[in-house]
Amino acid sequence: MAITNTDRTSYFPLIEKRYGEKMSYWYAVMKKLEGKKYPEQIAHLKENYGFSQAHANALVMYSRGSKSAARFSSVSDYYKSLDPKQAKLVKAIFAAIKKKHPKLTLVIAWNQPMLKSGEKYVFGVSTSKNHISIAPWSEKVLKKFAPEFKEYRVTKKTIALPNDWKVDQKLLCDMVAAGVKEKSI
Incomplete structure (x- = not known):
């Protein structure tokens, strides 16, 4: 299912379904990765949990405080x-x-x-x-x-x-x- 909403949380139901854990689990994973650089966080999710680039990016960016991928409203x-x-x-x-x-x-x-x-x-x-x-x-x-x-x-x-x-x-x-x-x- 393609995501058309730029709200990063729109990925969360798919992340839970595909990777078999509730978001609370993934928030805990990201807490452990706090302070690491973006590429390291992405690589960790991809290598250890099989995340796709899109799912890893949504989770990493959300955990860094970016709630939406949209930079421009018009x-x-x-x-x-x-x-x-x-x-x-x-x-x-x-x-x-x-x-x-x-x-x-x-x-x-x-x-x-x-x-x-x-x-x-x-x-x-x-x-x-x-x-x-x-x-x-x-x-x-x-x-x-x-x-x-x-x-x-x-x-x-x-x-x-x-x-x-x-x-x-x-x-x-x-x-x-x-x-x-x-x-x-």
Whole structure:
């Protein structure tokens, strides 16, 4: 069962069921790991109890005081967290796409802005200090459009663009159209 709620406690019934102990037991385990670094706590749960990464992360982060995985309640909150230059670029990218594809929905998922067609993700953006990454949510679409981005770093899932990239509306819209078409098949 997939968790769609960002509240870390939403994992707890699954943790109890899968690992056979009540949460009080797991709180005691985490108490013993108090003061250890995050990777050590995660490794302990995975190696000693067979926890998945998602379950271990939920328990570790909850025990560290983080009750929710959500950092942004809206796209505008996300924009406020960015450097103004990056925010301007990300807004321009989404504006260009939404102009041609107004039925797509702009949402926050995994603490990043994403465009959805119905229930399927078709495009996303993430940021780091020196670049932004765009993701068409399809390896097939990425492979098709990779030659258009040959001067940039292209991985299996993303394209890293400089913070001063000039938005190419046609290219972005063609990429998104290919993704929407693929998802609707």
